[in-house]
Amino acid sequence: MNQDIFILIEHLRGQVADISYVMLAAGRALAHAADGRVTAILLGHNSQALANELTADQVWYMDHPSLADFNPEIYQQALEPLLTQHAPRLMLFGDTSIGAEVAGPLSSRLGLPLVSYCRSISTQDGTLKFVSQVCGGKILFEGELPGPTALATMMPGVYKPEAGHSAQPPHITLLEAPAFTEPRLRLRRYIEPEIGDVDISKEAMLVAVGRGIQNEDNLQLAQELADALGGVVCSSRPVVDQGWLPASRLVGKSGKHVKPKLYLALGISGAPEHVEAIADAEMIVAVNSDPDAPIFNLAKYGSTLDLFELVPVLTEQLQQISSAVAH
Amino acid sequence: MKIVVPVKLVPDLVEELVINDQGTGLDPMWLRYKLNELDEHAIEQAVLLKERAGAHVTVIALDIDGADDALFTASAKGVDQLVKLCGDFEQGLNNHALAGLIAKLLRQAPADLVLTGVQAHNDLDGALGALLAGFLKLPYVGYVSGVSLSNDSALVRKEYPGGLMAEIEVSLPAVLGIQAAERPLSYIAFSRIRQAMKTATLKEQFLPQVPPAVQVVGRMYKSESGARAMMLQGDVDTVAARLVEIFREAGVL
Numbered sequence: 001m002n003q004d005i006f007i008l009i010e011h012l013r014g015q016v017a018d019i020s021y022v023m024l025a026a027g028r029a030l031a032h033a034a035d036g037r038v039t040a041i042l043l044g045h046n047s048q049a050l051a052n053e054l055t056a057d058q059v060w061y062m063d064h065p066s067l068a069d070f071n072p073e074i075y076q077q078a079l080e081p082l083l084t085q086h087a088p089r090l091m092l093f094g095d096t097s098i099g100a101e102v103a104g105p106l107s108s109r110l111g112l113p114l115v116s117y118c119r120s121i122s123t124q125d126g127t128l129k130f131v132s133q134v135c136g137g138k139i140l141f142e143g144e145l146p147g148p149t150a151l152a153t154m155m156p157g158v159y160k161p162e163a164g165h166s167a168q169p170p171h172i173t174l175l176e177a178p179a180f181t182e183p184r185l186r187l188r189r190y191i192e193p194e195i196g197d198v199d200i201s202k203e204a205m206l207v208a209v210g211r212g213i214q215n216e217d218n219l220q221l222a223q224e225l226a227d228a229l230g231g232v233v234c235s236s237r238p239v240v241d242q243g244w245l246p247a248s249r250l251v252g253k254s255g256k257h258v259k260p261k262l263y264l265a266l267g268i269s270g271a272p273e274h275v276e277a278i279a280d281a282e283m284i285v286a287v288n289s290d291p292d293a294p295i296f297n298l299a300k301y302g303s304t305l306d307l308f309e310l311v312p313v314l315t316e317q318l319q320q321i322s323s324a325v326a327h
Numbered sequence: 328m329k330i331v332v333p334v335k336l337v338p339d340l341v342e343e344l345v346i347n348d349q350g351t352g353l354d355p356m357w358l359r360y361k362l363n364e365l366d367e368h369a370i371e372q373a374v375l376l377k378e379r380a381g382a383h384v385t386v387i388a389l390d391i392d393g394a395d396d397a398l399f400t401a402s403a404k405g406v407d408q409l410v411k412l413c414g415d416f417e418q419g420l421n422n423h424a425l426a427g428l429i430a431k432l433l434r435q436a437p438a439d440l441v442l443t444g445v446q447a448h449n450d451l452d453g454a455l456g457a458l459l460a461g462f463l464k465l466p467y468v469g470y471v472s473g474v475s476l477s478n479d480s481a482l483v484r485k486e487y488p489g490g491l492m493a494e495i496e497v498s499l500p501a502v503l504g505i506q507a508a509e510r511p512l513s514y515i516a517f518s519r520i521r522q523a524m525k526t527a528t529l530k531e532q533f534l535p536q537v538p539p540a541v542q543v544v545g546r547m548y549k550s551e552s553g554a555r556a557m558m559l560q561g562d563v564d565t566v567a568a569r570l571v572e573i574f575r576e577a578g579v580l
Binding site for chain 1: 338340341343344346353368423426446448449450451452453454456457458459460461462464466467468469470482484485486487488489490491492493494495496497498501504506507508511512543544545546547548549550551555556557558559563564566567568570571573574577578579580
């Protein structure tokens with residue numbers, strides 16, 4: 001069976017996404033053990049330079065004006081013949097707003113098995129295995145990737161993107177683009193992120209609230225704690241969806257990735273879409289009444305006390321210290 | 328304008344998750360199901376589109392625990408038609424099989440627009456919307472948090488990382504994976520749900536089980552990482568004081 005691994009390189013507005021390097025790191029670790037080659041597939045227009053740091057045995061680059069911006073229909077038209085002609089053992093996509101949009105339809109159109117929320121892949125006794133994280137991060141599923149060709153969407157967390165960067169430009173093969181049919185969806189424009197009063201990605205102290213804050217009025221508790229710490233309030237998705245905080249305060253897959261000195265997570269369960277954005281925090285402290293909350297797998301310190309009892313006391317103690325210092 | 332919203336009932340993560348004896352899946356005896364939260368957003372968005380410009384909205388759910396509650400709540404929100412897929416689904420269906428069943432329905436009764444939550448926490452074999460679009464050969468946009476409709480197209484806002492968005496025009500019919508409705512989820516009083524139970528028509532559609540093309544099999548286990556947080560013990564005053572010490576040692580204070 002062909003043991004080659006294909007990886008769809010994700011890029012947006014001239015930048016290769018970190019998930020691409022995560023997948024390359026995974027592919028590199030796997031291919032050496034499985035005696036296969038890693039082929040990075042880069043689709044774009046005037047984008048060949050994006051291949052320069054990709055760690056792969058080879059890069060296949062397809063250039064066409066229709067590939068100037070991500071369009072899932074054009075991407076599917078480009079990838080279908082590659083999958084059917086070359087039948088790699090595995091093709092990796094990001095579990096993202098790019099990769100998942102391509103992998104799903106390819107899977108159902110081509111009848112190829114698809115595994116999502118994949119954290120790691122390995123080879124054991126000649127079989128290709130995966131571990132996926134489901135149920136908000138509470139459950140792991142380990143299985144064998146069905147052959148002869150499987151698709152998988154990958155999440156960050158296990159492989160470091162640094163391991164997917166190459167010091168030497170890889171060998172690049174130019175692919176001829178197929179005759180693309182007119183897509184049924186078209187990018188009209190990009191909308192830049194709203195500029196809030198603070199840029200949470202630059203803050204050193206973050207007090208993050210999740211669903212456990214329960215209502216908008218309780219945000220006041222988090223704000224007082226943030227003030228006592230000299231920090232800023234941010235949140236996971238449910239809080240922003242309720243309109244309690246603006247989108248500029250969102251930490252997560254569709255929001256900001258943060259790297260504070262301290263990330264104090266209050267009532268946040270730790271779903272993968274959130275924790276991928278806080279992996280670079282120097283210290284995470286989590287308060288959640290659920291002892292099985294996945295946030296405790298990432299946090300350095302944790303407490304299952306009621307946050308509505310703990311936070312006011314913590315704030316008061318911090319305020320007393322500030323007062324003592326001021327005098 | 329016909330809008331269809333296929334929804335999934337998923338294990339409620341508030342309950343303890345128990346793995347079955349074989350280690351192949353969750354033990355259904357201990358599971359409580361609830362509507363996938365992002366499917367709630369899809370229903371909310373569909374109702375909002377109906378309120379703006381008129382549309383006929385149908386919600387489809389598999390006949391498992393919690394389906395009736397989810398469907399009648401949808402009716403109370405303003406959904407026009409409720410469809411429950413009935414059959415031998417005791418072993419559960421993966422998303423490929425569910426997408427295949429829904430695709431079969433929609434080929435017989437096409438929709439102009441299909442909205443579904445962009446993902447669910449138990450999507451081991453891909454998200455329902457993306458698979459459904461592939462089976463139906465329809466365009467698909469995921470991570471959508473804004474939709475406006477004209478006769479033959481939809482203008483959608485798609486989310487990218489870092490708060491960037493893209494405005495995309497999609498020809499109808501199409502499938503959209505909803506990340507967030509344009510308004511917060513509406514709270515429906517139980518009295519309205521009870522009223523819907525009396526007045527709404529719930530159509531049961533019996534379908535043969537369509538086996539998925541490939542089953543992904545394996546071993547399921549609890550996520551207990553070796554690197555687990557040091558859990559602080561004691562009462563509120565003790566834990567708060569310990570946190571202050573920790574912040575001092577870390578140079579935060």
